[in-house]
Amino acid sequence: MAEKEKNPNGAKGMTVIVKTISSWVKVLIFLFGIYIIITGHLTPGGGFAGGVILASSYVLLMLAFGREFVEENLSLPVASRLDCVGALLFAAVALFGLFFGAASFFYNYLHQDYLAEKETALRLISAGTIPLSNIAIGLKVGASLFLVVLVLSIFRPEPSGSKEERD
Amino acid sequence: MAIFYILLLFMIIGAIIAVETRDLLSSVICVGAVGFGGSLMFLFLRAPDIAITQIVVEVLGLIILIRATIARDRTFITGDREFFGMVVSVVIIFVIFLAGMKVFETLPSFGSPIFAEVPDAASLTYIKEGLRETGAANLVASVILDYRAYDTLGEATVLFTAIIGATVILRKKSKKLLEEPDV
Numbered sequence: 001m002a003e004k005e006k007n008p009n010g011a012k013g014m015t016v017i018v019k020t021i022s023s024w025v026k027v028l029i030f031l032f033g034i035y036i037i038i039t040g041h042l043t044p045g046g047g048f049a050g051g052v053i054l055a056s057s058y059v060l061l062m063l064a065f066g067r068e069f070v071e072e073n074l075s076l077p078v079a080s081r082l083d084c085v086g087a088l089l090f091a092a093v094a095l096f097g098l099f100f101g102a103a104s105f106f107y108n109y110l111h112q113d114y115l116a117e118k119e120t121a122l123r124l125i126s127a128g129t130i131p132l133s134n135i136a137i138g139l140k141v142g143a144s145l146f147l148v149v150l151v152l153s154i155f156r157p158e159p160s161g162s163k164e165e166r167d
Numbered sequence: 168m169a170i171f172y173i174l175l176l177f178m179i180i181g182a183i184i185a186v187e188t189r190d191l192l193s194s195v196i197c198v199g200a201v202g203f204g205g206s207l208m209f210l211f212l213r214a215p216d217i218a219i220t221q222i223v224v225e226v227l228g229l230i231i232l233i234r235a236t237i238a239r240d241r242t243f244i245t246g247d248r249e250f251f252g253m254v255v256s257v258v259i260i261f262v263i264f265l266a267g268m269k270v271f272e273t274l275p276s277f278g279s280p281i282f283a284e285v286p287d288a289a290s291l292t293y294i295k296e297g298l299r300e301t302g303a304a305n306l307v308a309s310v311i312l313d314y315r316a317y318d319t320l321g322e323a324t325v326l327f328t329a330i331i332g333a334t335v336i337l338r339k340k341s342k343k344l345l346e347e348p349d350v
Contacts, residue, residue, distance in 0.1 A: 036219070041303040044215035046311070052223040059230060080334065087327050094320065130303050130312045137323060144330040145227060152231060155337045 013066040022064040029057035037138035038131065047134040051141025058146045067153050076154075079147045086140030093132050170211055178204040189244045191236050199229045212277075216307050 013019060037050030062070045125131075178201050185197035202225030209218040275284055282291040293310055303309040311319050 041305050041308045041312075043305060044307070045219055046216060046305075046308050049216065049220040049223060052220065052227060056223060056227055056230075059227065063230070083327070083330065087323060090320070090323060094316065128302055128313075130301065130308055133312045133316070133319075134308070137319070140323060141326065144326060147330060148333055149227075149231060149234075151334050151337045153234065 013069070014064050018064050022060050026057050026061055029060065030054060033057060033138070033142070037134050040134040040138075041130045047137030048141055050134070051138040052145060054138065054142035055145035055149070059149050062149065062153065067150070071150070074146070076147070076150060079143050079150065083140055083143035083147060086136050086138075086143060089136035090133060090140065093129050093136060097129075171208065174204050174208045174211070178208075191244060194244075195229065195232050195236065198232065199225065202228070216305075 033050045033053035033056075035050075036045035036053060037047055040046035040050065058070060058074065061073075181197045181200040181204065185194045185201065188194050188197070202221065206218050206222040206225065209215075209221055275281055280290060282288040293306060293314060297306045297309045298304065301309040301313045303313070
């Protein structure tokens with residue numbers, strides 16, 4: 001047990017300092033990713049950048065604590081289902097425009113019909129379907145990139161060249 | 168304008184070192200430096216959305232690269248580079264560079280937008296009517312998610328397909344690991 005704990009950069013995580021700091025910092029990174037997604041229609045950022053920040057908070061945990069610790073929290077089937085939910089949510093937000101204005105796909109119905117009379121610029125609840133699309137894209141991109149790093153760390157090639165699975 | 172040439176020189180030197188060196192750690196660090204220079208260049212070109220995305224994707228890509236190469240105790244590139252492949256890639260890059268020089272001469276200079284030359288360009292409509300029609304203060308978000316939302320759907324589909332492809336190819340071993348009898 002002591003040899004595994006002292007193993008830096010090994011398969012079971014990093015040293016105590018890295019684990020402590022990363023368990024404090026991961027919440028800040030996750031919150032920052034949510035902030036970038038939600039205020040994507042007011043400040044620079046948007047769904048793509050915020051989703052990558054969300055994924056990188058989980059990748060930080062994976063590097064510091066090892067893959068099994070993160071897999072108990074957000075396992076591979078759950079992450080792939082979150083990915084699909086994000087993509088379907090984006091398509092659903094687009095398709096609902098057909099029911100409202102009947103004008104076109106991706107019609108910004110919430111802004112054109114309901115809120116166009118009031119002066120709602122620079123507020124959090126404004127710009128119609130744009131925050132909803134940002135949230136859907138952020139969820140999708142975050143789950144996708146976390147899934148890639150998780151699958152790549154389950155299946156890693158050996159240095160001798162033959163492909164084996166590592167634990 | 169001098170800052171752009173300095174950043175360009177930095178990125179070119181970083182890219183050449185990343186290709187030529189034999190030590191994998193130096194190569195990965197130079198790839199990270201090229202990405203960082205690109206993010207700074209986007210920041211100086213007044214595009215903060217792309218700068219944020221570039222820096223976070225580059226950091227994530229660096230982590231994947233380091234995990235794939237250095238953590239597996241592969242620290243040196245062995246073997247020689249073949250001559251014919253190098254010649255072909257240099258010739259192709261040179262041809263693309265010449266074509267790019269011809270294309271860049273037709274673009275308007277940095278700072279004077281396209282609607283100064285073409286009076287009914289679409290960008291004028293985005294700037295004038297963007298806030299009123301979409302309600303978003305960030306005009307980039309209004310373009311990519313309202314005016315050109317179809318392109319964003321295409322980009323999201325490409326990302327989704329790429330991730331599905333990667334997961335399916337690596338699926339056999341992962342599935343065997345998931346079905347191990349510790350459940």
